[in-house]
Amino acid sequence: MSNFEIVTRENFSDLTYLLEVHHPLMAKAAKPGQFVIVMLSEHGERIPLTIADFDREKGTITLVIQAIGKTTRQMQQECQVGTSLYALVGPMGIPSPISHAKKVICVGGGLGVAPIFPQARGFKEAGAYVIGVVGFRNKDLVFWEDKFRAVCDEFIICTDDGSAGIKGMVTAGILQAIDKHPDIDEVVAIGPPIMMKGCAEATRPFKIKTMVSLNPVMVDGTGMCGGCRVKIGDTVKFACVDGPDFDGHLVDFDDLMTRLKRYTKEERMALDHWEKEKGCRLQKAVDKTIAATDLR
Amino acid sequence: MAKKKTIRTIPQERTPMREQDPAVRAKNFEEVACGYHPDDAMREAERCLICPDQPCVSGCPVGINIPGFIQKISEKDLRGAYDILTETSLLPAICGRVCPQENQCEGVCTVGQSLEAVAIGRLERFVGDTAIREGWANIPYIEPNDFKVGIVGSGPAGMACAADMAKAGCDVTVFEAFHQPGGVLKYGIPDFRLPNAVIDAEIGNLRKLGVKFECNTLVGRLFTIEQMVTEMGFHAVFVGVGAGYPTMLGIPGDSLNGVLSANELLTRCNLMRAKEFPSFDTPQPIGKRVVVVGAGNTAMDAMRVSVRLGAEKVYCIYRRSRKEAPARAEEVHHAEQEGVEFNWLTHPVAVLDDGKGNVRGLRCVRMELGEPDASGRRRPVPVEGSEFDFECDLIVYAIGTNANPIMGQTSQLKLNKWGYIDTDEGLATSIAGVFAGGDIVTGAATVIEAMGAGRTAAASMKAYLGIRDSALPYTSGSEKLFGIDLRERNFTRVRVA
Numbered sequence: 001m002s003n004f005e006i007v008t009r010e011n012f013s014d015l016t017y018l019l020e021v022h023h024p025l026m027a028k029a030a031k032p033g034q035f036v037i038v039m040l041s042e043h044g045e046r047i048p049l050t051i052a053d054f055d056r057e058k059g060t061i062t063l064v065i066q067a068i069g070k071t072t073r074q075m076q077q078e079c080q081v082g083t084s085l086y087a088l089v090g091p092m093g094i095p096s097p098i099s100h101a102k103k104v105i106c107v108g109g110g111l112g113v114a115p116i117f118p119q120a121r122g123f124k125e126a127g128a129y130v131i132g133v134v135g136f137r138n139k140d141l142v143f144w145e146d147k148f149r150a151v152c153d154e155f156i157i158c159t160d161d162g163s164a165g166i167k168g169m170v171t172a173g174i175l176q177a178i179d180k181h182p183d184i185d186e187v188v189a190i191g192p193p194i195m196m197k198g199c200a201e202a203t204r205p206f207k208i209k210t211m212v213s214l215n216p217v218m219v220d221g222t223g224m225c226g227g228c229r230v231k232i233g234d235t236v237k238f239a240c241v242d243g244p245d246f247d248g249h250l251v252d253f254d255d256l257m258t259r260l261k262r263y264t265k266e267e268r269m270a271l272d273h274w275e276k277e278k279g280c281r282l283q284k285a286v287d288k289t290i291a292a293t294d295l296r
Numbered sequence: 297m298a299k300k301k302t303i304r305t306i307p308q309e310r311t312p313m314r315e316q317d318p319a320v321r322a323k324n325f326e327e328v329a330c331g332y333h334p335d336d337a338m339r340e341a342e343r344c345l346i347c348p349d350q351p352c353v354s355g356c357p358v359g360i361n362i363p364g365f366i367q368k369i370s371e372k373d374l375r376g377a378y379d380i381l382t383e384t385s386l387l388p389a390i391c392g393r394v395c396p397q398e399n400q401c402e403g404v405c406t407v408g409q410s411l412e413a414v415a416i417g418r419l420e421r422f423v424g425d426t427a428i429r430e431g432w433a434n435i436p437y438i439e440p441n442d443f444k445v446g447i448v449g450s451g452p453a454g455m456a457c458a459a460d461m462a463k464a465g466c467d468v469t470v471f472e473a474f475h476q477p478g479g480v481l482k483y484g485i486p487d488f489r490l491p492n493a494v495i496d497a498e499i500g501n502l503r504k505l506g507v508k509f510e511c512n513t514l515v516g517r518l519f520t521i522e523q524m525v526t527e528m529g530f531h532a533v534f535v536g537v538g539a540g541y542p543t544m545l546g547i548p549g550d551s552l553n554g555v556l557s558a559n560e561l562l563t564r565c566n567l568m569r570a571k572e573f574p575s576f577d578t579p580q581p582i583g584k585r586v587v588v589v590g591a592g593n594t595a596m597d598a599m600r601v602s603v604r605l606g607a608e609k610v611y612c613i614y615r616r617s618r619k620e621a622p623a624r625a626e627e628v629h630h631a632e633q634e635g636v637e638f639n640w641l642t643h644p645v646a647v648l649d650d651g652k653g654n655v656r657g658l659r660c661v662r663m664e665l666g667e668p669d670a671s672g673r674r675r676p677v678p679v680e681g682s683e684f685d686f687e688c689d690l691i692v693y694a695i696g697t698n699a700n701p702i703m704g705q706t707s708q709l710k711l712n713k714w715g716y717i718d719t720d721e722g723l724a725t726s727i728a729g730v731f732a733g734g735d736i737v738t739g740a741a742t743v744i745e746a747m748g749a750g751r752t753a754a755a756s757m758k759a760y761l762g763i764r765d766s767a768l769p770y771t772s773g774s775e776k777l778f779g780i781d782l783r784e785r786n787f788t789r790v791r792v793a
Contacts, residue, residue: 046475070577236550261553
């Protein structure tokens with residue numbers, strides 16, 4: 001199949017990096033909204049990552065990763081051009097339905113900025129009027145602005161400190177767009193659960209269909225373990241095979257966020273164990289950055 | 297000629313198999329049952345009457361020549377015993393361990409009518425283990441044909457089908473979504489029942505037959521079944537992806553942290569080696585007081601894994617009585633020895649939370665057996681006012697699985713109303729050239745039944761491809777039309793035109 005070789009790497013910031021991995025079959029099969037599961041080594045855990053882009057001609061898929069936990073930090077150090085991932089499986093999940101909406105807002109925040117891109121492009125290709133809204137902490141963390149502008153009819157950047165675009169959360173961007181366009185058909189939001197919850201609450205009064213992409217804890221990603229079960233209205237769904245996209249107005253985000261904390265202690269232990277083994281000075285610098293910025 | 301054995305002359309007691317002491321083994325993941333020594337095997341082989349009826353052969357889903365291989369053990373010809381076993385059984389070291397022999401070969405054993413049945417499973421395992429230790433493999437000369445066969449799923453059904461098709465001369469590729477082949481044998485069955493080394497040895501034998509394994513390949517999503525038979529050039533495909541979608545109880549508190557499926561617990565522990573966390577990155581949910589809901593083999597595995605992970609107390613709760621428990625008797629016995637507390641006729645009604653999203657306990661109700669239901673088993677009904685609480689911090693659901701939806705989402709394969717793949721008796725699906733078997737057709741069943749299905753599908757596949765098994769005697773001329781055997785669906789030759 002492929003040996004999952006990394007062909008491009010780009011560092012967006014101290015925390016965020018891009019990996020382009022050679023996998024022609026997957027590049028051919030991938031559709032917006034799908035994800036992969038990656039293992040860095042034989043001892044590694046299986047982590048789900050949303051596909052940020054795919055290039056059918058080059059035969060690559062692109063992942064944009066934030067170094068937050070043990071595995072993503074280890075990847076930040078070890079995944080250089082020419083190295084290979086131990087395992088990469090996908091594309092997983094039901095592709096995002098690129099609906100016939102005429103006017104859509106594509107929202108990305110934090111982890112979600114990269115994976116919202118193929119959706120924005122998909123809607124553009126389907127003939128929709130696309131408004132992109134992306135959120136960063138500050139100006140230095142902004143990436144892919146050109147890529148987004150190329151597929152968006154309007155593009156709004158939101159930063160926490162106002163150093164780029166408008167000051168505030170992505171919800172401020174959404175409200176600004178809704179204010180200007182009363183005929184928005186659909187909002188698609190990808191990002192941390194708290195951000196997606198905010199987006200769903202922002203659009204609820206306007207009754208605008210809002211799709212979100214959920215990222216619960218997974219093991220296999222093929223519907224086998226049930227670790228990724230989420231509450232959608234009155235039903236329980238497995239995000240890996242029934243999703244990952246769901247109607248944001250029906251998602252029980254509080255339940256999702258509680259479940260995401262299930263292994264916080266163990267994640268810390270894994271990180272400590274790794275750091276002890278590495279005894280690495282560089283790591284402390286990353287730690288500091290994380291402490292300063294933390295997850296939104 | 298040897299003196300004729302009778303029920304009076306054979307050793308009366310079944311030869312025991314050495315087991316790790318329960319107190320010791322409850323703290324390790326080494327195999328519980330240590331296997332027969334050659335002397336044990338010789339003695340047990342003596343107990344087989346080599347009776348003419350051979351009920352055991354028809355009791356075996358794959359029809360192993362059981363008296364044949366046992367006789368070879370008596371003759372101290374272990375290689376001969378292995379040769380006979382591998383004529384029909386692909387994976388003796390695995391089947392000898394995990395088959396429910398008491399319901400199959402041993403259940404109908406002639407000796408078993410008056411004494412304890414011959415320990416066929418233990419003897420099979422003895423031969424299989426000897427072969428692995430000695431490095432025996434029966435690699436027949438294979439005349440290659442030009443057929444390319446794709447197998448989806450590397451569990452027992454896929455492995456059995458792959459072996460038969462490779463032996464028939466086909467170019468066989470097995471696709472597996474996980475990063476290691478073996479399916480449920482790897483992720484589901486714990487090391488203390490089936491060590492990974494045994495599985496890897498058997499997979500090694502498949503590779504020697506020329507079978508290729510492609511891991512990290514999620515068929516359906518990376519490419520579809522239809523693409524396999526059209527653009528990818530597979531002449532036939534077998535789908536053996538397992539059932540897999542675990543059932544949750546649907547009671548209040550199901551989604552609390554600390555409630556998980558047996559599949560998740562076992563996959564983390566067995567495949568991802570979470571028991572060695574943090575040397576391995578995947579964390580293992582550890583409970584001090586663990587409740588496992590269900591009483592099948594998977595439930596027993598979950599309980600015994602929990603014991604080994606250091607739980608102080610492990611409870612089994614099951615809504616019917618011990619008699620109805622679907623697990624093998626030996627597994628229930630082993631779990632009991634290891635300190636699991638069984639609560640029969642008990643049913644959960646709600647998971648209790650600690651106010652922070654974690655499990656604090658499980659509210660249950662006592663049941664009593666009422667009238668027989670559709671399955672013929674007496675239906676358990678709740679006893680009014682009998683509610684009580686278990687204090688626990690981990691709850692494992694081992695109450696069965698539903699059909700995995702990926703095949704249905706990504707192909708035109710016809711499904712039945714429960715979402716399993718619809719097949720005919722020969723396991724052909726609604727798509728020409730595509731066959732299916734194992735749990736994804738029947739719903740959750742046993743390893744040997746899945747292997748049996750893999751072999752049935754292989755036989756149909758060979759007929760479909762027009763491959764004649766030269767080892768079989770040529771039978772009946774009556775079922776022929778224009779000189780072509782009607783049992784062969786000889787599509788490939790027709791298609792040439």
